[in-house]
């Protein structure tokens with residue numbers, strides 16, 4: 001580092017320190033926040049929070065502090081909401097003022113060219129993009145997704161039969177191929193290098209998104225330093241370029257096929273002709289496609305893994321799921337579960353909901369939203385700019401919320417609300433930022449898990465027990481845990497050969 005850069009960095013930090021002290025003073029006088037977890041000056045709790053898998057850490061704090069506690073991550077004040085009651089009161093009922101996002105100069109500004117919808121403030125741009133996403137992903141579009149989910153879940157069973165030790169890659173391919181088929185009109189195959197790179201860039205984004213990882217996200221004022229002094233910028237820029245290249249490769253491929261007349265009709269072919277796109281920059285357009293690919297792939301893959309871990313570690317419920325599956329589809333592998341069976345397979349719908357609740361490791365400490373004006377609640381006074389999150393792990397594993405919370409127990413959701421996928425857990429988030437792809441995600445998991453449970457056994461491997469409390473979300477293309485996958489019987493194997501083999505041959 002040159003002396004000029006060093007001097008400027010020191011001045012920058014001194015400025016931050018001064019502003020921080022001033023703000024602490026003003027805060028103390030005017031506002032009242034829930035109990036604060038002790039931290040260090042300036043950086044607060046940034047060095048305590050684990051870089052990944054923060055759920056157990058935040059759950060322990062909830063056990064100590066009760067329904068709400070406050071953490072400081074640099075200049076940002078986070079209030080963790082640790083019960084469904086307070087999440088409902090604030091993030092649901094007062095959603096209009098609790099739905100924005102705090103600034104993320106690194107992950108949103110540099111790494112995403114200000115264009116990732118999930119990190120956008122609650123404004124007109126977000127509303128426009130949310131509308132576009134909703135048009136593709138809402139429950140009204142079920143019939144568009146169903147045939148792709150049918151084909152891809154047959155391919156999934158085929159992959160499990162052929163390469164059972166690659167079950168996690170098969171899950172990733174499955175989830176990715178459904179969304180690729182709808183958005184780009186193309187399938188993805190096992191070990192597709194483009195898919196592997198998509199997951200790599202997504203994991204880079206998620207790693208960088210954790211609180212405390214990037215100094216400029218902790219102290220957004222540092223974004224005001226001249227660009228040449230921002231030592232984090234070149235790294236962010238490199239990730240941005242790599243990410244955009246992954247998205248662009250897909251778009252280029254589609255446009256090439258459109259030009260030579262071989263492209264299938266799909267969301268992408270319609271979307272690039274719309275008025276909305278004409279008003280977007282190239283980067284904004286690429287991030288619409290990129291967000292769909294990323295958010296659509298990773299989440300279903302992770303949830304399928306969770307349910308498999310639940311089947312291997314709490315096998316009692318699997319026999320009850322099988323009893324219903326066998327009653328509907330035959331107890332001698334007569335046929336695969338179909339969409340038309342859904343009404344009769346309410347136990348499977350309960351399994352899917354339990355899979356979302358059990359170990360919510362897609363957003364272990366929720367997703368941060370920012371309060372847009374001062375607010376009061378039960379004796380507290382929150383300033384505008386406070387960040388709020390639902391403490392997902394703490395709520396999901398609280399015996400006050402769920403009986404025997406550590407157990408995978410689908411019966412807890414056999415309550416007449418099986419088809420209401422959003423009710424009874426917070427896996428898709430609360431309020432106005434609730435996951436816009438929840439219906440697609442839920443359907444992805446439903447048909448895949450119905451078929452996998454009907455056809456395969458999942459067992460722990462002796463000597464390699466699954467630690468269900470620390471299943472990683474970010475796996476760098478490796479298995480999140482070890483599990484033995486075998487077909488249920490010779491008859492089930494024959495069923496897969498008969499009904500699923502063709503799926504691996506279909507090309508578009």
Ligand code: HEM
Nearest residue numbers: 117118295296299300363367428429430433435436437441
């Ligand atoms: C399968 C299970 C899925 C889970 C558990 C899940 C979970 C989540 C969560 C926790 C959020 C943040 C909510 C918040 O900030 O309060 C979110 C946002 C989002 N999800 Fe999902 N998701 C899933 C599937 C999908 C799919 C299939 C898509 C698209 C194809 C998708 C697209 C999005 C988008 C675009 C957002 C950002 C919404 C916004 O900020 O307005 N998700 N999701």
